Amino acid sequence: RPLTLANVNGKVIVIFPVDQLIPLSLSLLPASVKTPTPTPAGDTYKGWVFKWTNYIKGYQRRWFVLSNGLLSYYRTQAEMGHTCRGTINLATATIAVDDACNFVISNGGAQTYHLKASCEVERQRWITALELAKAKAARMQAESDDSGDDFSPSSASVPPGQGGGTQNSEVQSTLRTLGSKVEDLSTCNDLISKHGSALQRSLSELDSLRLTGEAGDKIRQVTERATLFRITSNAMINACRDFLALAQAHSKRWQKALQAEREQRVRLEETLEQLAKQHNHLERAFRGAAQANTAADSKGKSLSKGEASDEDDDNEFFDAMEEAPEFITVPSYVPCYKPNYSLNLWSIMKNCIGKELSKIPMPVNFNEPISMLQRLSEDLEYHELLDKAAKCQNSLEQLCYVAAFSVSSYSTTVHRTGKPFNPLLGETYELDRRRESGYRSLCEQVSHHPPAAAHHVISDRGWTLRQEITVASKFRGKYLSIMPLGTIHAIFEKGNNHYTWKKVTTTVHNIIVGKLWIDQSGEIDVVNHTTGDRCHLKFVPYSYFSRDVARKVTGVVMDKDGKAHYVLSGTWDEKMEFSRVMQSSRGGENGTEGKQKTVYQTLKAREVWRRNPLPEGAETIYFFTDLALTLNEPEEGVAPTDSRRRPDQRLMEDGRWDEANVEKQRLEEKQRSVRREREREAASQRTSSQSEEGAPHDNYKALWFERCEDRITGEQVHIYKGGYWEAKERGSWEACPDIF
Template sequence: MSAPAKKGGFLSSLTSTFANFGSGAYTKVNSLLGHEGLEVVNPEGGQEDVEEEAIRGRFKQEDRESYWKMMHKYIGSDITSMVTLPVIIFEPMTTLQKMAELMEYSHLLDLADQCEDPHMKMVYACTWAVSVYPAYQRTWKPFNPILGETYEMVKHNGITFLAEQVSHHPPMSSAHAENEHFSYDITSKLRTKFLGNSVDIYPVGRTRVLLKKSNMVLDLVPPPTIVHNLIFGRTWIDSPGDMVMSNLTTGDKVILYFQPCGWFGKGRYEVDGYVYNKDEEPKILITGKWNSSLSCQPCDLEGEPLEGTELQEVWKCTEQPKGDKFQYTHFAHVINSFDTAPQGLLPSDSRLRPDRYALEMGDMSKAGSDKTSLEERQRAEKKLRESKNAEFAPRWFNLTGDKAPTPWGDLEIYEYNGKYSEHRKQEEANAAGKTVDVEQLKKIPFNPWQFEQSEGQSVAYGGQVLPVSQSS
């Protein structure tokens, strides 16, 4: 765990850095300290291990060279949805499921809602936002959702979670989660920049959390992420920069600086920052490592720890399974299982994707062919939609027409329309007194499609020729 800096140290420098913090904007610490050009040598192990990784990587030598020839023409481009990637680099999970991983430590939002101290509320809430980062260390790529694909989760801390792929070009997802203490809403649109052997990922999104007891609304702006050694060497992930959480109700805010990883892994994982009141005065310092734990301590106006107080641990990452093939946490396995699936699971659910399931079962060949078939079906449906002059309309979220500014561009906002809550109540009423038949759920055919039955057109899918038409 990082220790708080003494007077004139790093945390004190942060105080002066943020002294001119303006409403609606913030100063980027990394623009002052700089992280560009820092070479990272072996952030994970010994030099021999690095050399072995550089030789082996994820691909065989010929595969790497072939992949590099294909990819080098995209340098400087956004490759979010323009490149078909080999299934060998995927994990058996979609980005909709990864969105749900933020619910692993949702008890921190419960604590934020119940806490009477307004500044500790912010400590718990921002710690919740940081708690997902250990899961982001996984270097496998999740599957891009099919347009109309969903993921739903129940039976976790009383939470009902729903995510839907609301746009394909550009790829956009929306999610809503709720329990008795909070509601969570996000519209997410990733933007990437391919740099050869690395890729920068910019989280163009808007996150809103409502704490129900105090009726406070929180807004989150996470830092960007960099995936290093994408093709050659050991793949690893860093998120240098600022995370800003603003209380839109009171004007309080948290600014956490994610230290960039330097030479020989120096500074990796370290997070430091403050809770500020509406007058931009530091009230509580926060320090730790995003991969293990965060602690807090009351501070004075100079950002120094108050005498007679001690660091208090707020969150500690649970121990992760050893030797897991995809570096999954226990919660990631829960998300992928049908144990958190409700009765009457939507046929558009990510768990039901044949390519995802084949990869989970270790059948790379079938995973690759099923992935190709799904992508072909999606393209065929797009052509049919265009021929009918039809627009895709998400089922569970509505496009508002509003645009939200982000540090990386404007974002179109989708909002939860409440229809899923009605659907879930009806399904629960129908299933009253029944237990969820997991084996039966697994047999549901994956169906995110807007168009279904035959109108004289068909498309190859999973080795079968399936008819295509507009659904009722």
């Protein structure tokens, strides 16, 4: 509906409002801009063809796919979704016929396929399809060379399985969208220029009429505004033209770079998988040789720890079970038996190489039915070591017990290849063992990125334990590294001794092939900040070529002057002993890295810690200890944010894995939605004077812990501010967020 319709000197003047001109202009867009042209079905050709492999195997049957000018092959049809064995771009390839059934495709470089069809008719079908695809690919490449625009869907396509499934489809979808938007921008650019010129001509004609009075003033006012608008529009049009020229000039280069990255990634994945298999075979061969040598050297003796028989590969790297004690207490509540649920770990992990795993959503199939907060609470498995340390009169002997406690927390991990659930922000876990063991423990997830959990334990037997742990994890191809960051504090009332230490790196081996196994490695210092005493502990990484016992841990307790008083030795999965040093001297032989060895003369060793035996049938219940079996048992009166109330974790424990996965996705999306809302509120409230470097992205504050600077380490940490146990006694949980 026109805004104005007038007849001036025989000319009809029609003025439309802007909101009607825009849809009118868009209605003139060509159909190719509105709706991208789909790829014709005839451009894809698939079938079985025999491919020459080598002189030993000769021709082997392979599944070939011709699509969008690319010829790719796979060993089977099932491989199309994940593993492409090779690809040739037909745009630059030559196609030659050998005889009735044979033909050769080569790109002039290292890629040459010698192929054989099942019959002459089938060969001719392939030749026809290949020639048509080659002609189309060459034509598109020529057009791309002329225009520089390589954003079309066909030129961006790659064969199935080359580039990583969902990630590849997302890239292709993005490229198609960008291509469509660039075309829309080009069309709108032309329309703005065309309509702007027409509008200016019409206004100039109006101005030439030399109307007087109010109409003339209005026309002059409109003309002035139109002139200003045209100046601004011309600037935008010029910027759009420059953008289009730049995008068109560089798009082809970007496409080629992206294609090269995809191809290199596929080659690296295949090489990595092959190397892992070869490594696994070498490991088995070496263990077999080591076993034979051991049997020959010490006939009738059992295998040393860490060695394994080739006939029973399931037992590699693990110790035999200790003999069960006379009485074993098994809790009445145990989790659901772990189902034999097959899952291709490599199919998921291959896309995570070098990435931070905490940001990658994982199905519950990799989990065990407890959260990271509950796993952190398992550090208290051997709390009696701290009870004994609290009774010590000598701070150096007390340090031995604290060091043994720092080692004991790893004993529960030896078989635990399952991943604990990542806690939701604000999730808590309480472990009240005051009546039985004299302590109360509280954990809270205080940060999501990076994920961090704060832990506080208070004991009636004279000690306090606190820590804030952030876990960084990286997948390195054959193994997974888990690096806990943060400091652990143990404070004793007697003597006011304050100890700190950090955790070592956990490595999960055989991610691709073989049996998963866990190792702990690194060095830590347990420091008494009150006296200056310290214990240097070394977790020796496992090596097939070492004669040392597997999972070995050694340590030396020294006073503030560096004099050694105790030597610790043992393994992180079985036991630790300590011996009093009577005399020390420098050895004549050089140790590792050219350092002299120190020889300690000690008294007879005393056992300070020994691992508790696992419950019967532990392999069917995630290798949980007696304590771990009770961690998820429902309890009355806990906070609504407690891990025991987490629905996806409970569903998994009940064996309903599919429902657990759905529930896990719901909880994660709910958490993301709440975080986005919190960030919006923080952005609206934050001013330049309030912003600080390193400040959190949102205004989230933990409920039971307060962020402050640690007076011992100087780190920014969360320390328990109190109130949880009082709230539990009152049954008052109004301050708890709704996270489940």
